[in-house]
Amino acid sequence: MKLARKFAWPSAVTMFVLFFVPLLIILAYSLLTRGPYGGVMPPWTFESYLRVFDPLYGWIFWRSVWIAAVSTALCLLLAFPLALYIARSGARKTLLLNLVMLPFWTSFLIRTYAWMFLLRDTGLVNTVLLAVHAIREPLPLLFNNGAVILGLVYGYLPFMVLPLYATLEKMDHSLLQAAADLGATPGVTLWRVVIPLSKPGAVAGCLLVFIPCLGAYLTPDLMGGGKTVMLGNLVQNQFTTARDWPFGAAFSLLLMLIVLPVTRALGKRGEDLL
Amino acid sequence: MRRLLAVYAGIAYLFLYAPLAVLAVFSFNASKIAVWQGFTLQWYGSVFHNSALLEGTLNSLVIAGVATIASTIIGTLAGYAIWKRRMPWLTNSLYLSLLSPEIVTGVSLLAFFAWAFRFGHVQLGMHTVILAHISFSLAYVVIVILARLRTFDPALEEAGLDLGATEWEVFRRITVPMLLPGIVAAALLCFTVSFDDYVITSLVAGVNSETLPMMIYAMARKGVSPEVNALSVMITVGLGTLILLAGKLEQRT
Numbered sequence: 373m374k375l376a377r378k379f380a381w382p383s384a385v386t387m388f389v390l391f392f393v394p395l396l397i398i399l400a401y402s403l404l405t406r407g408p409y410g411g412v413m414p415p416w417t418f419e420s421y422l423r424v425f426d427p428l429y430g431w432i433f434w435r436s437v438w439i440a441a442v443s444t445a446l447c448l449l450l451a452f453p454l455a456l457y458i459a460r461s462g463a464r465k466t467l468l469l470n471l472v473m474l475p476f477w478t479s480f481l482i483r484t485y486a487w488m489f490l491l492r493d494t495g496l497v498n499t500v501l502l503a504v505h506a507i508r509e510p511l512p513l514l515f516n517n518g519a520v521i522l523g524l525v526y527g528y529l530p531f532m533v534l535p536l537y538a539t540l541e542k543m544d545h546s547l548l549q550a551a552a553d554l555g556a557t558p559g560v561t562l563w564r565v566v567i568p569l570s571k572p573g574a575v576a577g578c579l580l581v582f583i584p585c586l587g588a589y590l591t592p593d594l595m596g597g598g599k600t601v602m603l604g605n606l607v608q609n610q611f612t613t614a615r616d617w618p619f620g621a622a623f624s625l626l627l628m629l630i631v632l633p634v635t636r637a638l639g640k641r642g643e644d645l646l
Numbered sequence: 647m648r649r650l651l652a653v654y655a656g657i658a659y660l661f662l663y664a665p666l667a668v669l670a671v672f673s674f675n676a677s678k679i680a681v682w683q684g685f686t687l688q689w690y691g692s693v694f695h696n697s698a699l700l701e702g703t704l705n706s707l708v709i710a711g712v713a714t715i716a717s718t719i720i721g722t723l724a725g726y727a728i729w730k731r732r733m734p735w736l737t738n739s740l741y742l743s744l745l746s747p748e749i750v751t752g753v754s755l756l757a758f759f760a761w762a763f764r765f766g767h768v769q770l771g772m773h774t775v776i777l778a779h780i781s782f783s784l785a786y787v788v789i790v791i792l793a794r795l796r797t798f799d800p801a802l803e804e805a806g807l808d809l810g811a812t813e814w815e816v817f818r819r820i821t822v823p824m825l826l827p828g829i830v831a832a833a834l835l836c837f838t839v840s841f842d843d844y845v846i847t848s849l850v851a852g853v854n855s856e857t858l859p860m861m862i863y864a865m866a867r868k869g870v871s872p873e874v875n876a877l878s879v880m881i882t883v884g885l886g887t888l889i890l891l892a893g894k895l896e897q898r899t
Contacts, residue, residue: 375813376730383724383784387739390781394754397761411760450658457655460648468655470893475662477835477889479842481859482878485866486665489672489680489875496668496680503681529662558647587747589845594866604749611753611849621757624750635738635745 395628402621412617420622429606429623436602439517439592440585443524447532447581448574450525455536455573456566459543469537476530484523484594491519491595515597523591528584532577539573540566579634587627603627666882673875689876699861699877706858709772709847710840713779717840718833720780721787726821728788729795744785751782752849759850770852778850779840786839787832790896794828827895834892838885 402420404412423429458468475483490496491513498510513519543566551561589604596602603623610620673690677683693699728737743751755778759770802824806816822829844859851860858881865874 375817376727379723380727380733380736382720384736386720386780386784387736387743390755390777391739391743394758397757398754401757453651453654454658457651471659472662474886474889475666477838478882478885479859481842481844481862482882483665485862485874485878486669488866489669490665494679499680583745584747587749589749604747607749607753611756617757620753624753627747627750631745631747632742635742
């Protein structure tokens with residue numbers, strides 16, 4: 373058994389040096405003062421954390437939470453019937469599930485770009501609508517909150533389908549039989565038996581979608597039109613253009629503080645999910 | 647009810663695949679705008695004559711290749727260790743790294759490199775990108791390896807030990823050969839995740855380490871171009887093939 377312990381070393385060192393130490397440095401940077409040319413310098417201060425409560429940035433925080441929450445809710449509504457269908461597809465189950473996962477594994481950037489191709493002013497949707505004279509001016513489909521939500525739902529839908537499918541697939545069929553025998557219509561069975569029983573999957577799915585949505589960077593950046601729309605963009609902006617590393621670091625840690633308890637909740641039964 | 651669900655599922659799959667399908671169709675469009683003006687392969691040709699894109703592709707292949715080899719070795723060993731001895735702290739830190747927002751991972755690595763290099767004359771470049779990719783792709787490898795190990799019968803290892811082999815011999819001559827399809831699947835997955843990354847890469851890349859996704863991003867910001875459409879189709883088909891291959895290997899027991 374000594375071998376297994378030795379085998380843990382390379383990954384432990386990698387995680388320590390390339391994951392935990394960087395987070396500790398972010399912690400240190402968040403407590404320092406902004407340097408004249410970017411970077412950081414003494415004195416140590418809590419000022420960056422106080423600025424987190426600035427109404428201007430608080431607004432971005434709440435907007436991020438709102439966008440992530442709406443996207444999560446939409447994912448849940450869209451994914452549930454799909455997961456139910458896949459779970460009841462017999463021999464084709466695996467194939468249908470893999471078809472949901474396949475686009476997720478290919479390029480996220482390219483899938484976002486594909487939506488930009490469809491939605492921009494000179495994009496396919498507007499071109500078609502103009503050609504059939506349904507509209508006179510191109511519709512502003514891209515570069516707004518709605519487009520960001522669409523991109524997030526599209527990107528993270530598989531994260532919701534997977535755990536929902538896992539619980540629905542394991543559901544005991546005799547329960548549905550019992551409900552039917554006792555006179556429940558399919559609708560009542562769905563509402564009073566299937567949906568309550570799928571709650572663990574729904575909770576896991578909501579966490580798995582909400583977390584990446586809250587920290588999203590690429591989707592709001594490309595589909596939101598490059599304004600500072602969400603927390604991820606704010607952090608990136610502080611580290612690049614604005615060159616205020618302490619402030620960006622403070623916001624990064626705020627994001628991690630939200631992620632941490634969710635990771636714990638998922639970790640307890642993570643083995644069934646991943 | 648059943649039929650209604652089937653119709654809904656059809657629409658859902660359309661939602662998932664239509665944007666990519668439309669992109670693929672228009673990558674063969676002779677016109678630069680979203681109006682069909684006849685079939686052409688010229689955009690595919692121009693991708694191959696674009697030296698900047700070719701250089702970006704080479705960078706991406708080198709980064710993903712090196713990161714994949716390192717991650718697969720480290721991750722396979724870690725998966726085995728977790729399977730044998732649970733190691734909750736290692737498991738939890740891998741989960742945490744998997745769920746951390748990419749942007750936070752990216753800026754923390756940037757801050758880390760900036761701090762680590764302040765005394766030396768080292769700059770951001772290919773090496774920092776590779777290190778970053780090893781860091782975020784490790785968890786994916788471990789997950790695939792662990793899934794594979796759960797179907798592996800520990801009695802096989804015990805038999806080897808009973809017959810007098812050392813732990814290392816058992817690992818090398820029984821466990822690794824049995825795990826091999828899983829290891830290859832993990833490597834393929836790791837490669838696609840690494841090849842595709844934009845957010846973390848763009849933060850820790852320096853001069854001469856611009857990757858393909860960074861170029862696609864820059865072009866997408868400027869506007870839609872048929873060249874990017876063609877490039878996107880090729881990457882999607884390439885990565886999709888790797889994923890299907892990984893899936894096949896994972897299923898084989």
